[in-house]
Amino acid sequence: MSNLLSDFLSLLPGDPLLVGEVSSIADEIRIVTLPDGSTITAKGVAAVGQRVFIRGGVIDGIAPALTVVEILV
Template structure:
């Protein structure tokens, strides 16, 4: 018998990996400021001011601190 839940989850798009800067941490939940100005909350180990990778509400690791540049094509 097929696993209907797995088939349903396979229909959903994968969660994107995002990068943001930790604004503050309270009780193991970090508030992360996104480059576009939005904020989200995620679980995981992080410190204020640290850039992190976030996916689906979980901090996956530290992101490099690179300068943002924009170019037109």
């Protein structure tokens, strides 16, 4: 018999994939500005001005410089 709690938790989504622009660097921490204007911190390698993908506070990679479109439902 499976554990109901672990089955339920497996249905919940993990950390979302975010995109933003590196606005500053302090030590090894990058300050990233998201499209809505809020800022978050992330660890990883990126230069100021680069657009990056972030998941769980870690830079996943460099994002293409495309126009951001927000879809409201």
